[in-house]
Amino acid sequence: MASCTYRWHPRPTTTATTHRKMRFSILTTAIAVGASALFSIASASDAHIAKFDALAAKHKGLIDLDDQLYNEITSGPRSYSVAVLLTATAPQFSCNMCREIDPEYALVASSLQKANKGKKFFDPSEKVYLTRLDFLNGKSIFQRLQLTTAPNIYIFHPTTGDLAKTNPDEPTVHDMLHAGPTADAIVRFLSSTLKRSPITLVRPLNYAKIVTTVFALLATLTALKLSYRYLIPIIQSKRLWTGITLFLVLLFVSGHMFNQIRKTPYVVPDGNGGVSYIAGGFQNQFGMETQIVMVVYGVLAFSTVALAIQAPRMLAPQRQSVAIWVWTGVILLMFSFLMHVQKLNKDEQNTGLSSILMTFYTKNTWD
Known part of the structure; x- marks a missing residue:
């Protein structure tokens, strides 16, 4: 008698199949919702960037x-930097500073736009927008930021990308x-602040300045042409150039360059309601002191030249004797005054002009 063998194949129950389908459906839905959310965020970000690009252009x-x-x-996730001029x-x-910075800030913005023209940003965080908010258009913003002065420049950093900051809501001021x-x-x-290469400023041509310069140059050349025959004797004058040379020599010998380099004050208060003209010590001097010394040097130079050249040319013996005594006395007086000023420097005490003359008169009268 032949035997029959039966093989039993278990079939999945309806409940297990239903659970697997539900899990797959939930996973598919979650992926779709996430992708949709990411796409919506990306679309919104792209829409914002397109809007701001259009406004900047x-x-x-x-x-x-x-x-x-x-x-x-400035709010929400942003892949760009924002510079805001609050003015x-x-x-x-x-x-006044608001009006001064306004055209300068606009120049930076236009130069940045020209530099970015046709440029593709592989990292969106490299993009920066230059914006401006006037107080009349943003009173609530000024109140929120607790601003009491203007102008101010705030930079808001990106929240995403390689250049994102850990605390992007805190602007750099x-x-x-x-x-x-x-x-x-x-x-x-x-x-x-943004760690980028400097913007090359592209200043527009100032046509008014160019026209003014051209007309001024033409007017100067015309005036020189018309006055050429009158200017030549003056330019070729030996006395003129001698005077200019002597003035420059006296100016620089008296310490003018020291004042320019050290930015010394012209005079300083003496603490008694007056001013001091002579600085104490040999390492300091005032602007007025330089002029006093220059005048003394000038008088000494003129007296020496007069005594050495003019006096011997006088034919009358009496006039020659008077000139010698006068110029010798002037030289003696000026040298004494110069030495007195040097002594005041040595005493390291600032001195006023009245004190200089009084002490000089007293010492030369009673000593």
Whole structure:
């Protein structure tokens, strides 16, 4: 009798199959929702960047903000940097620095736009927008930032990308008082803060200045042409050049270059309601002291020349004798005064002009 063998194949239950399908469906839905969210965020970011690019292109690289646009460009995830000039240019605020920095900031924005023209940013965090918010258009922003002075430049760093900061909501503030309201200072601040190469400033041609310079040059050449025959005797005058040479020699010998290098004061208060003309010590001097010494040197030079050249040419013996005594007395007086000034320097005490003359008169009268 033949035997029959039966093989039993277990079939999955309906419950297990249903669970696997549900898990697959949930996983598929989660992936789809995540991808959709990422796509929405990327689309929103691209839309924002396209909007800001259009605004920058429309206004030569500078975006003017209001409360809403400020919040839009500085809040939320951003893959770019934002520089905001917070200013107050209205006449009622009398902000001179605001009016000074406004064209300089606009120059930096236009130069940045020209530098980025046709450039593709492989890392979006390298992109930077230059914006401007006036107080009249953003009072609530000024109140939120607790600003009481203007102008200010804030830089908001990217929240994503290679250049993202750990705390991007804390802006970097430009030190306007020390750096100054110039385009060069703004470029240095942007370069050091954003770690990018300096922006090459492209200044527009000042046609008014060019025309004025050309007309001034033509007028000068015309005047020289018309007055040529009158100027030649003056230019060739030996006495003129002798006088100029002597003046320059006396000026530099008396310490003029020392004043220019050390930026010495002209005079200083003496503490008694007056001023001091002579500085104490040989390592210091005042501007007025230089002029006093220059006059003394000039009188001494003129007296020496008169005594050596003019006096011997006098034919009358009496006039010659008087001239010799007069110029000798002037030389003696001026040298004495010069030595007195040197002694005051040695005493290392600042001295006023009245004290100089009084002590000089007293010592030469009673000593």
